[in-house]
Structure formats: structure tokens, C-alpha cells
Amino acid sequence: MTSRDGTPATTSREGTPATTPREGTPATAHRDAGPAITKAGTAGSRRRGRPPRTESADTRDRILGAAREEFSERGYEKTSVRGIAKAAGVDSALVHHYFGTKEQVFEAAIEVAFAPALTMRDAALAGPVTGVGERMTRLLFGLWENPASRAPLLAIIRSAVNNDTAAAALRRLVSAQLLRRIAGELQAEDAELRAELAAAQLVGTVMLRYVIKVEPLASADIEQIIARLAPVVQTHLTGD
Incomplete structure (x- = not known):
């Protein structure tokens, strides 16, 4: 079988003629091609624990308030970053992001007090x-x-x-x-x-x-x- 311009068309292994793409038409993507890359690079690439840009500016104060309550009720030794995060309703990574270690959270609480x-x-x-x-x-x-x-x-x-x-x-x-x-x-x-x-x-x-x-x-x-x-x-x- 020949194409419209007289060139013989190649056949697939099964014998079915393979279609020839029209000139100037981009080839279709392979079925196994990966997901499209977003403008940011990858979808959902925001680091776990970091607040989105639209998150309220009082997050740090909320964490600090929770820390003061935890230190007041439990004392320094029994207070943990995880407990502070739970009381503030945030991820532990967010506490580390804003303050660092438990000692640094305590120092920030002292400054407020x-x-x-x-x-x-x-x-x-x-x-x-x-x-x-x-x-x-x-x-x-x-x-x-x-x-x-x-x-x-x-x-x-x-x-x-x-x-x-x-x-x-x-x-x-x-x-x-x-x-x-x-x-x-x-x-x-x-x-x-x-x-x-x-x-x-x-x-x-x-x-x-x-x-x-x-x-x-x-x-x-x-x-x-x-x-x-x-x-x-x-x-x-x-x-x-």
C-alpha cells in the first residue's frame, strides 16, 4: 500500500499498516510519559511542615503561646517540641522552623514573659x-x-x-x-x-x-x- 504521495507505507509487526503522521503535525506523546511538570517544578513539592504563603501571620505567636502554657503546666524537662506542636495545632517541623530547639523556644518564651x-x-x-x-x-x-x-x-x-x-x-x-x-x-x-x-x-x-x-x-x-x-x-x- 502506498501513501498519498506515492511513498510505500511501513507496516507494523502484526501486518497492520502504520499511519504516517501528516507533515507539520507534532507526534503524540507516548502513553508511558510521566506527569507534566508544574511551574514550580513538581506538583506538591512544598516541604512538609512549612506553612503555605497564605497562612496567617499569627502562627508564630500561636506556637509561642502554646509553649508558654506547656512550660507553665509541665515544666521545662517534661515539655517537648511535639507537645508544643500538638497544643498549637501544627506540625513539629513548624516549631523547629520558627524557633529551632526546645531551649530556643524556651528563650523566646522568656523574652515574652x-x-x-x-x-x-x-x-x-x-x-x-x-x-x-x-x-x-x-x-x-x-x-x-x-x-x-x-x-x-x-x-x-x-x-x-x-x-x-x-x-x-x-x-x-x-x-x-x-x-x-x-x-x-x-x-x-x-x-x-x-x-x-x-x-x-x-x-x-x-x-x-x-x-x-x-x-x-x-x-x-x-x-x-x-x-x-x-x-x-x-x-x-x-x-x-
């Missing part, structure tokens, strides 16, 4: 140095008297008391964000020691009143505590 304390620090240092002890004492206890700001601080301190890794993370933040900043405002050769002694006076009282709840300190009038404590803090900071 201590944000009011950092604001307090700036306010305490804003006035004359002669009144810094009273301002620092009043502002700090104002944070601890407020249940909303006290709860996250309690959770962080309890975790730090029971775990060395958590304690190290808290120590780094307190040293870098509080003590060194306060020491930098003091005109003394032993400024760092003075800042640490003042902080020890305040933190020790906080521990006894709010964490251990030793009486009668735990139920004493807050104004009475401030009146007695502020001059001591001032002496540590600026006294001879």
Missing part, C-alpha cells in the same frame, strides 16, 4: 539616679502584684529552678537585658556587683513572697514592703 520587666527597667532608669532604688522596687512589685504579668513570670522561674538548661537561658537574658543595662547607668567601678546585689535583694523577696509564699511576707501590705526594701536597693546601687 520578661517584656514588661524590660519596660520597667527603662522607666526605672529614666529619672534621677537618687531615686532609682524606689522606682525599680515599685515597678518590679507592680508587675508581680498583677496576676496577668505574674503568671508567665512564675512559670519561667519554676522551670529555671528545676532545670539547669532553663536556668542558663534565664541567666543569659537577665544578665544581658537587665543587669548590664542597670550597671551601665551607675558611676562606680564595681557597677556590675552593685547591680547584682540590688537584683538579688529584689529577686529574693519575690521568691519568698510569690513563689515559696513564706508568711508573713506573702500576705504583707505591698506598700510596707516597698518602703522597707527600696532604701536597701538604693544603697546597693549608689551608696558608699
Whole structure:
């Protein structure tokens, strides 16, 4: 059999004439050809655990909020990245994506819990140095008297008391964000020691009143505590 132009047509093995493609017409794809490649390269290639671009911007805050709850209820040692992810309703890979390790999640939680304390620090240092002890004492206890700001601080301190890794993370933040900043405002050769002694006076009282709840300190009038404590803090900071 010949084609229209007189050229003999080839036959298949079964003897059935094979059709000759018309000139200029692209050949059809083979049946076994793989799936078409999408614009992105492959279909469904988004890494597991990563949020789509349209996901709400509050995902990180939701994870951090869940982490604070987990650390508060379970402590540092018993809290896991998987537990945080489950509480936040996300994949564990997403927690690692935003924060990294459990220790880094804890450090981020500390920063959030201590944000009011950092604001307090700036306010305490804003006035004359002669009144810094009273301002620092009043502002700090104002944070601890407020249940909303006290709860996250309690959770962080309890975790730090029971775990060395958590304690190290808290120590780094307190040293870098509080003590060194306060020491930098003091005109003394032993400024760092003075800042640490003042902080020890305040933190020790906080521990006894709010964490251990030793009486009668735990139920004493807050104004009475401030009146007695502020001059001591001032002496540590600026006294001879």
C-alpha cells in the first residue's frame, strides 16, 4: 500500500499498516510519559511542615503561646517540641522552623514573659539616679502584684529552678537585658556587683513572697514592703 504521495507505507509487526503522521503535525506523546511538570517544578513539592504563603501571620505567636502554657503546666524537662506542636495545632517541623530547639523556644518564651520587666527597667532608669532604688522596687512589685504579668513570670522561674538548661537561658537574658543595662547607668567601678546585689535583694523577696509564699511576707501590705526594701536597693546601687 502506498501513501498519498506515492511513498510505500511501513507496516507494523502484526501486518497492520502504520499511519504516517501528516507533515507539520507534532507526534503524540507516548502513553508511558510521566506527569507534566508544574511551574514550580513538581506538583506538591512544598516541604512538609512549612506553612503555605497564605497562612496567617499569627502562627508564630500561636506556637509561642502554646509553649508558654506547656512550660507553665509541665515544666521545662517534661515539655517537648511535639507537645508544643500538638497544643498549637501544627506540625513539629513548624516549631523547629520558627524557633529551632526546645531551649530556643524556651528563650523566646522568656523574652515574652520578661517584656514588661524590660519596660520597667527603662522607666526605672529614666529619672534621677537618687531615686532609682524606689522606682525599680515599685515597678518590679507592680508587675508581680498583677496576676496577668505574674503568671508567665512564675512559670519561667519554676522551670529555671528545676532545670539547669532553663536556668542558663534565664541567666543569659537577665544578665544581658537587665543587669548590664542597670550597671551601665551607675558611676562606680564595681557597677556590675552593685547591680547584682540590688537584683538579688529584689529577686529574693519575690521568691519568698510569690513563689515559696513564706508568711508573713506573702500576705504583707505591698506598700510596707516597698518602703522597707527600696532604701536597701538604693544603697546597693549608689551608696558608699
